Amino acid sequence: MNPIDSHLLRTRRDFLATSASGIGGVALASLLAEEGLLADSDKAGFGDPMTPRKPHFDAKAKACIFIFMAGAPSQVDLFDPKPKLNEMAGQSLPKSVLEKARFAFIKPATATLMGTKRTFRKYGQSGMEFSDLVPHLGSVADDILMVRSMHSEEFNHHPGQLQMQCGVSRFGMPTMGSWITYGLGSHSRNLPGYVVLNAGRGSSGGATLWQSGFLPSNYAGVLFRTQGEPVLNLDNPRGLPPLLQQKGLAALNRINRGRYEQIHDPEITARIAAYELAGRMQVSAPELSDLSKESPATLEAYGLNRPEPKGIGGRGKSGETYKDFARNCLLARRMVERGVRFINVIHASWDHHSNLDPELQYNAGAVDQPIAALIKDLKQRGLLDSTMVVWGSEFGRTPLGENRGGRKMNTGRDHHPFSFSMLMAGGGIKGGQVYGKTDEIGWGIDENPVHPNDLHATMLHLFGINHERLTYRFQGRDFRLTDVAGKVIKDWIA
Numbered sequence: 001m002n003p004i005d006s007h008l009l010r011t012r013r014d015f016l017a018t019s020a021s022g023i024g025g026v027a028l029a030s031l032l033a034e035e036g037l038l039a040d041s042d043k044a045g046f047g048d049p050m051t052p053r054k055p056h057f058d059a060k061a062k063a064c065i066f067i068f069m070a071g072a073p074s075q076v077d078l079f080d081p082k083p084k085l086n087e088m089a090g091q092s093l094p095k096s097v098l099e100k101a102r103f104a105f106i107k108p109a110t111a112t113l114m115g116t117k118r119t120f121r122k123y124g125q126s127g128m129e130f131s132d133l134v135p136h137l138g139s140v141a142d143d144i145l146m147v148r149s150m151h152s153e154e155f156n157h158h159p160g161q162l163q164m165q166c167g168v169s170r171f172g173m174p175t176m177g178s179w180i181t182y183g184l185g186s187h188s189r190n191l192p193g194y195v196v197l198n199a200g201r202g203s204s205g206g207a208t209l210w211q212s213g214f215l216p217s218n219y220a221g222v223l224f225r226t227q228g229e230p231v232l233n234l235d236n237p238r239g240l241p242p243l244l245q246q247k248g249l250a251a252l253n254r255i256n257r258g259r260y261e262q263i264h265d266p267e268i269t270a271r272i273a274a275y276e277l278a279g280r281m282q283v284s285a286p287e288l289s290d291l292s293k294e295s296p297a298t299l300e301a302y303g304l305n306r307p308e309p310k311g312i313g314g315r316g317k318s319g320e321t322y323k324d325f326a327r328n329c330l331l332a333r334r335m336v337e338r339g340v341r342f343i344n345v346i347h348a349s350w351d352h353h354s355n356l357d358p359e360l361q362y363n364a365g366a367v368d369q370p371i372a373a374l375i376k377d378l379k380q381r382g383l384l385d386s387t388m389v390v391w392g393s394e395f396g397r398t399p400l401g402e403n404r405g406g407r408k409m410n411t412g413r414d415h416h417p418f419s420f421s422m423l424m425a426g427g428g429i430k431g432g433q434v435y436g437k438t439d440e441i442g443w444g445i446d447e448n449p450v451h452p453n454d455l456h457a458t459m460l461h462l463f464g465i466n467h468e469r470l471t472y473r474f475q476g477r478d479f480r481l482t483d484v485a486g487k488v489i490k491d492w493i494a
Contacts, residue, residue: 048189049185049216049218049219049269050181050185050186050188050192050193050218051185052184052185052186052187053183053184053185055183055184055463055464055465056464056465056466056469057464057466058464059428059462059463059464059465060385060386060427060428060462060463060464060493060494061386061387061388061426061427061428061459061462061463061464062187062341062386062387062427062463063336063340063341063342063343063386063387063388063427064177064180064341064342064343064387064388064389064390064427064459064463065332065336065343065345065374065387065388065389065390066176066177066342066343066344066345066390066392067329067345067347067367067371067389067390067391067392068161068164068165068203068209068344068345068346068347068392068393069347069348069350069363069367069391069392069393070157070161070200070203070204070205070209070346070347070348070349070350070393070394071157071203071204071315071348071349071350071351071352071393071394072157072160072350072351072393072394072395072396072397072415072416072420073350073360073363073364073393073396073397074116074350074352074356074360074396074397074413075148075396075397075419075420075421075442076116076396076397076399076442077116077118077131077133077356077360077397078118078130078131078133078134078360078364078421079129079130079131079134079146079148079421079423080148080421080438080442081120081129081131082116082399082438082440082441082442084440084441085113085114085115085116085399085440085441085442086115086116087115088113088115088441089112089113089114089115090112090113091112091113092111092112092113093111093113093400093443097443098111101418102155103155103398103414103415104155104156104414104415105353105402105404105414105415106398106400106402106403106404106414107403107404110403111400111401111403112400112401112403112410113399113400113401113441114399114400114401114410114413117357118131118132118133119131119132120132121138123138123139123141124138124139124140124141124142124432125142125432126141126142126431126432126433126434128141128142128144128146128432128434131364133360133361133364133365133368134364134368135368136368136369136371136372136373137368137371137372137423139372140372140375140376140425141432142431142432143375143379143384143425143426143431143432144375144423144424144425144431144432145423145424145425145429145430145431145432145433145435145492146421146422146423146433146434146435147421147422147423147424147434147435147436147450147455147492148419148421148434148435148436148437148438149419149435149436149437149438149445149447149448149449149450150392150395150396150419150420150421150422150436150450150451150452150455151417151418151419151420151445151449151450151451152164152394152395152417152420152451152452153169153417154169154394154395154417155395155415155416155417156415157203157204157205157351157394157415158204158205158208160394160395160415160417161203161204161205161208161209161394162205162208162209163394163452164392164393164394164452165205165209165210166213166481167452167453167456167480167481167482167483167486168483171208172211172213172214173211173213173214173479174211174212174213174214174215174219174472174479174481175209175210175211175212175213175221175344176342176456176459176481177194177210177219177221177341177342177344178194178210178211178212178213178215178219178220178221179215179219179460179470179480179481180194180341180342180460180463180465181193181194181218181219181341181342182215182216182219182470182472183460183463183465183470184341184463184464184465185341186339186340186341187339187340187341188335188338188339188340188341189280189339190280190283190284190338191284191285191288191335191338191339191340192221192222192340193219193340193341193342194210194219194220194221194222194340194341194342194343194344195221195222195224195335195340195342195343195344196209196210196221196222196223196224196343196344196346197224197226197328197331197332197343197344197345197346198223198226198328198346198347199226199318199321199324199325199328199345199346199347199366200316200317200318200321200324200325200346200347200348200349200366201315201316201317201318201348201349202318202348202349203346203348203349204348204349207223209344209346210223210344214472214474214475214479215472216266216267216269217267217271221342221344224285224289224331226319226324226327226328256268256271284338288331288334288335288338289331291304291327291330294330298330298377299330301373301376301377302326302327302329302330302369302370302373302374302377303322303326303369303370303373304323304326304327304330305323306322306323306326306369307322308320308321308322308323309322309362309365312358312359312361312362313359313362314355314358314359314362315348315349315350315351315352315359315363316347316348316349316350316359316362316363316366317362321347321366322365322366325345325347325366325367325370326369326370326373328345328370329345329370329371329373329374330370330374330377332345332374333374333377333378333381333383336378336383336387337381337383347363347366347367350363350393352397352412352413353402353404353412353413353414354402354411354412355411355412356411356412356413357411371389371391374389375389375425375426378426379426383426384425384426384427385426385427385428386426386427387426387427388424388425388426388427388428388429388459388462389424389425389426389427390422390423390424390459391422391423391424392422392423392455393420393422395415395416395417395420396416396417396419396420396421397413397414397415397416397420398413398414398415398416398443399413399416399441399442399443400413400414401413402414418443418444418445419438419439419442419443419444419445422455424492427462428462428493428494429462429492429493429494430491430492430493430494431494433491435448435450435489435491435492436448436449436450450489451485451486453482453483453485453486453487454485454486454487454488454489456481456482456486457482457486457487457488457489458488458489458492458493460481460482461488461493462493467480467481467482467486467488468480468482
């Protein structure tokens with residue numbers, strides 16, 4: 001039966017007596033609205049679903065650039081120096097340790113520790129240590145919070161990527177970008193509130209890493225391309241007169257609104273808003289992608305004109321990766337200036353089971369200069385205080401060498417969810433500090449373990465959101481980004 005017909009058949013007594021749909025429901029809605037627990041009217045009607053909404057309390061962050069290094073970079077070769085690991089190279093771990101661990105490919109019985117060829121030095125007043133592969137990041141050490149004590153339950157890529165992006169490792173769940181834009185909307189009228197920029201070969205998680213899940217589709221990430229149309233199918237077909245397009249869209253709008261009046265499906269309002277945004281983006285997206293007005297000094301700082309290294313690449317290379325990643329970082333800054341709420345910059349892959357040294361050198365070279373330039377650029381424009389920049393992945397790499405297939409020479413590292421590193425800057429983050437500590441070989445955590453749920457709770461807090469109150473009812477349960485866990489880490493907050 002049509003939902004409207006069913007509603008009209010309810011008796012007057014039902015209307016007056018039922019707390020869910022009658023006068024009791026009106027009172028309940030009023031109370032929920034006062035507590036900030038009821039969706040805004042814009043979400044349920046024809047208003048713009050991305051209209052900015054007030055946070056639960058004063059926010060430090062207004063936008064986030066989440067730089068996701070899919071595939072898992074090696075923390076012991078980049079951010080967490082372990083001299084003892086070099087001393088113990090070639091030795092086995094105790095059987096009691098290996099029996100409790102799960103691996104993707106390592107054979108525990110013959111696995112041995114593998115040191116690093118990298119050298120580390122201290123940077124800035126904080127004395128934060130960075131590998132020789134990321135000197136540009138070292139130059140902004142005093143703006144960075146380095147977290148060395150991340151951990152996860154997931155030891156395979158796709159589940160781990162889902163957990164880092166969605167809070168849980170299940171399909172069909174909204175990502176953090178979807179949750180944040182659902183809670184706060186976006187200040188951009190002419191661009192999506194949540195944008196995704198890709199470089200490299202593509203992550204194993206694919207589009208599941210920017211899905212809206214059970215949230216209305218307005219809150220899904222919109223993938224921008226590095227070549228051709230900024231967004232696929234944004235341009236009009238050849239020969240379509242503007243007037244004909246306007247008439248067609250007007251007719252479609254009337255049909256959608258009429259259908260909404262019949263069944264009140266929120267996805268119809270999402271569809272209406274999407275068509276309206278697409279029309280505005282036909283002008284705004286090409287302007288965003290046009291870098292001709294950026295100064296030569298800015299292009300040079302981000303490294304847009306760097307040549308692709310010859311003879312190395314491997315898993316992280318696809319086309320002109322160095323140029324694409326640098327361009328994505330610059331586009332991210334331009335999006336923040338235009339009011340985009342959440343930008344996900346994804347680069348893959350860092351899955352170095354073999355050939356670690358040359359391929360890690362390639363990947364680090366691709367991302368080091370542009371990310372440091374992004375932080376400096378935001379800072380000099382007065383945007384870093386309100387823009388959170390996050391560098392992270394699904395997990396790290398093991399201090400054991402890869403020995404799959406009985407390899408005698410270890411040239412790579414396996415998946416390691418037990419301890420790994422992330423970087424954060426801006427948006428209310430207290431820079432110039434290292435949080436957490438791993439053991440002497442980088443196997444486990446000695447101080448201040450941090451779960452992705454804690455990371456998300458703290459990020460939401462900096463956006464002025466109580467992570468326990470940002471919920472969405474689906475299939476009879478109130479879901480949230482932090483699931484049933486998560487704590488705000490006050491030491492991170494400036």
